Amino acid sequence: MSVELGHFALVLALALSLVQSVLPPLGARLRDDRLMATGPASSVAGVLLLLLSFAALTHAYVASDFSVVNVVENSHSAKPLLYKITGVWGNHEGSMLLWVLILSLFGSSVALFGRDLPPTLKANVLGVQAWIQTAFLLFILLTSNPFLRSVPAPPEGNDLNPVLQDIGLAIHPPLLYLGYVGFSISFSFAVAALIDGRIDAAWARWVRPWTLLAWAFLTAGIAMGSYWAYYELGWGGWWFWDPVENASFMPWLSGTALLHSALVMEKRSALKIWTVLLAILTFSLSLLGTFLVRSGVLTSVHAFAVDPERGVFILGILCLFIGGSLSLFAWRAQALESGSIFAPISREGALVFNNLFLSTAAATVLVGTLYPLALEVVTGTKISVGAPFFNLTFGPLMVPLLLAVPFGPFLAWKRGDLLAAAQRLYVAIGAAIVAVVVVLAFTQGPRILAALGFGLAVWVIVGSLVDLASRAGLGRVPLGTAWARFRGLPRSAFGTALAHAGVGATLLGIVAVNSFETETVTTMVPGASVVADGQTVRFDGMTAREGPNYREDVGRFTLIRPDGAQTPIETARRFYPVRQMPTTEAGIHTRFFSQVYIALGDSAANGGATVVRIWTKPMITLIWLGAVLMALGGVASLSDRRLRVGAPARSRRAAASPVPAE
Incomplete structure (x- = not known):
């Protein structure tokens, strides 16, 4: 019933x-x-x-x-x-x-x-x-x-x-959908404003909280999905540039650009046309992700294997809303004005710079994701566009963007002074140089790119902290006064600093694990030991266990650090009889921000030796902790009374004489 x-x-x-x-x-x-x-x-x-x-x-x-x-x-x-x-x-x-x-x-x-x-x-x-x-x-x-x-x-x-x-499934999809679908509000505001003929700074203030809410959820959802795939699939990687991963990453990039663009529109009544277009494109990319996952055109662990006829239905929805909204935008765009004028070196200019690189990065990921599909449809040729392409194109786009991030808050609206901003960032510059020198001094081999990556990450993190210190007047006023000012800063200032620091922390984790990760693949019998990155891993044996709906062979290992401390680690191979499918349950030991990751391979025919893969992953948890900081930054900004989820109150005078469409 x-x-x-x-x-x-x-x-x-x-x-x-x-x-x-x-x-x-x-x-x-x-x-x-x-x-x-x-x-x-x-x-x-x-x-x-x-x-x-x-x-x-x-x-x-x-x-x-x-x-x-x-x-x-x-x-x-x-x-x-x-x-x-x-x-x-x-x-x-x-x-x-x-x-x-x-x-x-x-x-x-x-x-x-x-x-x-x-x-x-x-x-x-x-x-x-x-x-x-x-x-x-x-x-x-x-x-x-x-x-x-x-x-x-x-x-x-x-x-x-x-x-x-897995518990990750209880968290990852709802968070991801809250982000994906949340951008529908930004889309609805954009289309409604085009219909209503009202595009002004007030509109940007109304739409920004909803965009920020969706962005925070999507950030957390992507991070949870990355960590779930990392520990559940037993492959040891945190990002694969899988087309379905890209499907959630593209609206995140576009949504990040939208957040910054809406800020310019709210504060300076500029970038109106671009902000409305970004609101449309961000949800359009979310719809595209829904199509890719559910159309049957992709084969992925993330994708739903469904009837392609359903994909045709979603494709129709896609064409209706994307085509319709863009047609409406094209019709109304000629009546819109760009707003106030500003110098290239200004806070508006920094945010435009941000938008340029984020939008280009989203377009690059879009091309890399759709090109193999389009080529297969047109010519029947199957190709794979993977990590080498994305690393070569996406990485260089992020470097100038991250270099510019700390400068933004120190530039004045309309016209700024780049040299003065650099002088106020001398602590961040010094910290970045120290990070580069330390990495070069204490690591072996050609680590130039790793050192520069560490320096860039430290530059972003310390730059976000310097922004808060500068706002509080630290070093210019008595310590008590600075502390009082710090406590009185708006929550949106803390949210911005947290989000930017989170970007730096994620970058630090990515650089560390890509540069200094080690992998050991070997066959082991019970009682054998192997040295992995200066730590000894001893194989203590296998134990069979029964789960509620699976059977598993559990490998018991002991991690022995150079100081003699020992830590037990368990990893397993599971078999689900109903589905007739095996899975790998990785054994992970976390110490500070680093991890030792162990996964079981196949056993020899005689049941003796077992293939074991051991990774040491320095600072890898910073990748996800950084994403958590970004999401918390969004939450902190939303808690600011000036940026509630909802519309700001307008004065009676403003309500009585609304601004005509521009």
Whole structure:
């Protein structure tokens, strides 16, 4: 019965979405308050219906209701409860339901927290959001219904893909979708503003909190996905430039550019055309990622293997919203003005520089991702564009961008002084030079690039701290006064510093692990030892264990450091009988920011020697800790009372005489 209730709630949500997609925009057009008032009500009612639908599907998984096709294909009665719940979104149909639920949550949040938005803009935003929601609800009901019945019901299910039976799946997809889908609000604001004819600094202030919220979630989601693949797949890598990884990275790059561009538009009423275009392109890249994952055109551990016919449906949605929004933009762009003029050396100029390189980087990743697919469609030739291409093209684009990051906060609006900014950054410059010298002095071999990479990372980290110290007046006023000023700084200042420091920390981890990682591949028998990067790894033997829905052979190792300290490490090979699939469970020991990573390979035919792969990964955890700092920076900025999630209050005078479209 709960399954039918969930299906019925999904149909009702579609009906309400249709109402929301028509009446509020019509009310905005006719200036009819009653029609515009239907937007918030239908948005909140729609999210409640989708919550009911999602709860019904979750109940079917928890109860192992094998009369539902989706549960049969992705669950098993012996599966642990946590993975029964996460299995709800560990498949195409369930994840699409989560996707639309999050879309509805963002729309209803605008309805509830956007009380100070101009009524016509709010109505159009909710209308555009409903257009997207309607399209994807139709996609679910027509091609990807998660509530289809299986008659007769089988006694048992097929279990979930073993690599998805991990705590990372409980965290990674929801965070990623909150980022992916969250950019729909920026898109809706952009399209609504183009329809409404209002593009001004106030619009940028309204859209920036929503963009920041989505960006923080996407940052955390990408980091969690990277770490999940790192420890779950047993390959020892943290990034592979997989096309589906790129699909989430592209909107992150574009969204980062949008955040900085919106800041210029808010503060200086400049870059209006570019900011609106970025809002459209960022969500367009999110839609492109959805198409790549669900169309069947990619083969990836991250991708859902689905019927290509579903890909045609998503491609139609893609063309409708991307083509429609860009056509509207082209129609309205000629009526928009670029805004105030500024010198190249200024804070605006630094942010434009930031946008230039971030957008170029996103375009580079887009070309590298889509070119093999396009070539195969046109010529039938299959090629692979991997890490060498991306490292060669993406890396050089990031270097000038990171060099410029600390300068931005020290440049004045409209016209700045680059030399004066450099003089205020002398501590960061000195720290970077020291880092380069230390790396060259205490490492062996040709480490020039590694030393420069360390220097660049330290430059970004210390530069972000110098910004806070400078704002507090440290060194110019008494220490007590500086401390009081520091405590009184706006939270957005701390958020910016945290985010920039996070970028530096991630870069530090990337440079360290790429330059100084060691790998040892050997065959070992119980009692044997091997030296890896100055540490001894002893193989203590194998133990067989039974899990709730798997069998595993556990390898027991002891890590012996040069000082004699010993640490046990366990790694395992698992086998899931229902799916007939093996997995590798890596053994990882973390000390400070570095890790020793051990993975088991195949055993010899006689059951004696076992292939063992051992990596030492210096400072690798900084890659993900840096991403956490970035996300926390976004949260800190959102907590600033001047940048609440919602619209800023406008004065009565401003409300009475709105600025005409530019």
